[in-house]
Amino acid sequence: FVMLVRSMVNELVPPEVRSYLFSIFQHYFFTPQSAQLTLIIEENCGIGTNQIYEAATIYLRTKISDSTERLKVSKTIRQKKSTIDVVTGEEITDCFENIKLKWKFSEKGENRHDRQKFIELSFDKKFKNVVLDSYLPYVITSSETIKEEEKEVRLYSRDYRGCDDEGYSEWGSINLEHPATFEKLAMDPEVKKMIKDDLDRFVRRKELYKKVGKAWKRGYLLYGPPGTGKSSLIAAMANYLKFNIYDLNLSNIYSDSELRRILLSTSNRSILVIEDIDCSAELEDREEEDNSKNSSSKFTLSGLLNFIDGLWSSCGDERIIVFTTNHKDRLDPALLRPGRMDMHLHMSYCTMDGFKLLASNYLGINGDHRLFKEIERLLENAEVTPAEIAEELLKSDGNDVALEGLVKFLEQKRLEDAKSEVSGLCSTRNRPDLVGWQGSGSPATVKNHGSSRIRLGCTAVGSDFDRKTKIKDHKFHKS
Numbered sequence: 001f002v003m004l005v006r007s008m009v010n011e012l013v014p015p016e017v018r019s020y021l022f023s024i025f026q027h028y029f030f031t032p033q034s035a036q037l038t039l040i041i042e043e044n045c046g047i048g049t050n051q052i053y054e055a056a057t058i059y060l061r062t063k064i065s066d067s068t069e070r071l072k073v074s075k076t077i078r079q080k081k082s083t084i085d086v087v088t089g090e091e092i093t094d095c096f097e098n099i100k101l102k103w104k105f106s107e108k109g110e111n112r113h114d115r116q117k118f119i120e121l122s123f124d125k126k127f128k129n130v131v132l133d134s135y136l137p138y139v140i141t142s143s144e145t146i147k148e149e150e151k152e153v154r155l156y157s158r159d160y161r162g163c164d165d166e167g168y169s170e171w172g173s174i175n176l177e178h179p180a181t182f183e184k185l186a187m188d189p190e191v192k193k194m195i196k197d198d199l200d201r202f203v204r205r206k207e208l209y210k211k212v213g214k215a216w217k218r219g220y221l222l223y224g225p226p227g228t229g230k231s232s233l234i235a236a237m238a239n240y241l242k243f244n245i246y247d248l249n250l251s252n253i254y255s256d257s258e259l260r261r262i263l264l265s266t267s268n269r270s271i272l273v274i275e276d277i278d279c280s281a282e283l284e285d286r287e288e289e290d291n292s293k294n295s296s297s298k299f300t301l302s303g304l305l306n307f308i309d310g311l312w313s314s315c316g317d318e319r320i321i322v323f324t325t326n327h328k329d330r331l332d333p334a335l336l337r338p339g340r341m342d343m344h345l346h347m348s349y350c351t352m353d354g355f356k357l358l359a360s361n362y363l364g365i366n367g368d369h370r371l372f373k374e375i376e377r378l379l380e381n382a383e384v385t386p387a388e389i390a391e392e393l394l395k396s397d398g399n400d401v402a403l404e405g406l407v408k409f410l411e412q413k414r415l416e417d418a419k420s421e422v423s424g425l426c427s428t429r430n431r432p433d434l435v436g437w438q439g440s441g442s443p444a445t446v447k448n449h450g451s452s453r454i455r456l457g458c459t460a461v462g463s464d465f466d467r468k469t470k471i472k473d474h475k476f477h478k479s
């Protein structure tokens, strides 16, 4: 019978088809089945780079083991740390949900033009779905986290235009090398935690913002005397979130349309900073002028706020905007209206807790010191900014000398304050707005300073505060 079938097949089926059928038969019945599956991940796909390839190279940097024999190291002038990469021919092993995975870096092509790098990922065939559906997405998200961690925060300003390595644009940028972090800021620890929680919540809430149809932005108003850490807090926020900062100087902007163009050229995941908003003196005047003259060629506060609340915020994601001022009472009510700025934060004079943090940062004193009692007593009766204390602590190499210097400084300050009070040279203002913290949606009030007496313009002669007050508030000085 077999002979009969064979002769019929030989007669009826052409030889090419016969050999094809034979090869399939042989493949299925005689070739041993490999238990391994290998995925080929090429560097380029079509005209773009392959996201999986890029992600894998970043992710695998964290999987380099002692058995790796060759590595590539590189560093651009702007990078702080060197980058270590795996090179062609090397193998890396990884483990995911008890699955053993082997990555191999390879290259194909004879010459420079057709050379293509690729990575082979091998694993047990039965885990194909887990690898495709869970492991590769995990590699991509891990690489994004690593990229975020390595990211350097940049400070954008229109003043640096032209000297930027990204070519001419509305904004020029440099690396933000501001060392400020939340840990180093002398602030009420509860307020600090509240800000960090607020930032975390904001970043987490993409879906919620989308669901309620609200633009994904958050606004902070920082107010308080000079040298209390407003700019440092902004730098700390940027370093914490790894968001770039756009520092906008309103005095160089002459029309709403110019402002619009500039704001539209800012990127997502950034902090837009407008410092000394009360000093953008012409704002109000311009607004008044605005009523009588051609409105399209003038820049106004309402133009700024409307744009920030409207178009600008809806065409970007994860935007933070921070206004700072030394004089909250002088701000246009439009800025203070509920819902405008999500959080009003008061930065104030140094408390004993703040001082202890500065003493630990600057002098490395983590416990107690014989002069701390004295300093505490003096701080309760003087209004000293963290900047002033920092300056005193930096003056000397020895801790004892530095703290003795600070005690002298505080005594002198108290004396000066008392003198000016007596001579009446310095007016006292009732500044209820400088007390406490206000945040929309939270009734919490946190007192962030020891004293409720606040005297403006009467700090140490020639200090930054005096200078600023003179510039900003000549009416006050005249009186």
Ligand SMILES: Nc1ncnc2c1ncn2[C@@H]1O[C@H](COP(=O)(O)OP(=O)(O)OP(=O)(O)O)[C@@H](O)[C@H]1O
Pocket (backbone or CB within 6 Å): 184, 185, 186, 187, 224, 225, 226, 227, 228, 229, 230, 231, 232, 233, 325, 326, 347, 385, 386, 387, 388, 390, 464
């Ligand atoms: N709360 C603080 N904690 C730690 N250091 C501080 C603090 N406040 C000020 N400093 C120190 O003083 C310097 C000046 O502070 P900063 O520029 O942040 O003050 P500011 O409130 O922005 O002042 P201005 O109103 O003049 O802009 C900082 O570089 C920092 O060294």
Ligand SMILES: [Mg+2]
Pocket (backbone or CB within 6 Å): 230, 231, 232, 275, 324
């Ligand atoms: Mg500042």
